[in-house]
Amino acid sequence: MFLNYILPLIVSFIFVFLFVFFCTKIYKNQPYEKKLKPIKIIFYSLVVLEIWKIFYLIAQNGQFEPLRYPLVFCSLVMYAYPLFCFKKNKFSNVAMAFCVLPSFIVFLMFVAVQWQYEMSIIQAHSYYYHAAMMAVSIYLMTSKLYVFKIKDFYSVFLCLFGYVVFAVGLSLFIGGDISIFGPNKSFIKFFYDKVGYAIGNLILIIVIFLFCFGIYGIIELCSRKKEKYKDCENLKEKTND
Numbered sequence: 001m002f003l004n005y006i007l008p009l010i011v012s013f014i015f016v017f018l019f020v021f022f023c024t025k026i027y028k029n030q031p032y033e034k035k036l037k038p039i040k041i042i043f044y045s046l047v048v049l050e051i052w053k054i055f056y057l058i059a060q061n062g063q064f065e066p067l068r069y070p071l072v073f074c075s076l077v078m079y080a081y082p083l084f085c086f087k088k089n090k091f092s093n094v095a096m097a098f099c100v101l102p103s104f105i106v107f108l109m110f111v112a113v114q115w116q117y118e119m120s121i122i123q124a125h126s127y128y129y130h131a132a133m134m135a136v137s138i139y140l141m142t143s144k145l146y147v148f149k150i151k152d153f154y155s156v157f158l159c160l161f162g163y164v165v166f167a168v169g170l171s172l173f174i175g176g177d178i179s180i181f182g183p184n185k186s187f188i189k190f191f192y193d194k195v196g197y198a199i200g201n202l203i204l205i206i207v208i209f210l211f212c213f214g215i216y217g218i219i220e221l222c223s224r225k226k227e228k229y230k231d232c233e234n235l236k237e238k239t240n241d
Helices: 002-026 037-061 073-083 092-116 121-142 152-174 189-195 197-240
Strands: none
Touching (some): 002 121, 037 073, 037 121, 189 197
């Protein structure tokens, strides 16, 4: 348990902390483009490692399997990073929003299930991938590249909704499982068996909607209270003057 789970987790948390701490400190007062440099490095490393993983797994037995390719939910950050880490554009904020909250969810899900797997070179790859994803999501906030706004909730939900529809459709088409949304996926198969596959995915979509709305709603309320408190303090200072 220690070598297969606890130690890799400790190393992952140390990596996340060091990345966020040093990158935030180094690029604190730098312009927008400079702040993106650490994310570019992470992006290039993930692409290289993903290509290596594909060839490595194919070399094991030469078979085609969907999970060997970047189609699972965790892989989506690789497609989102280029939308903002090279040049600011109209998709940048949506892409950054997608890389924050979903990355937290994926990382927590990853941590929750890894205890059952033996450490291997592929497992080491997964730990780095998810730790890097988490590090970037936190750095986006600490560097103030991304600021939570209630309007982003719609974009995040639509992206998640679109992926669920894609994963369900592709899973049924190939007769396999993409992420956790295939009919035979062991992680939530008990749920599908209990309520049915179609109803189960509909419930998941509703849960995703409520979760996204809840998180963004809570942050929005906290932000408004903070702003209201600042306004009151400023008013008091002006009155005292």
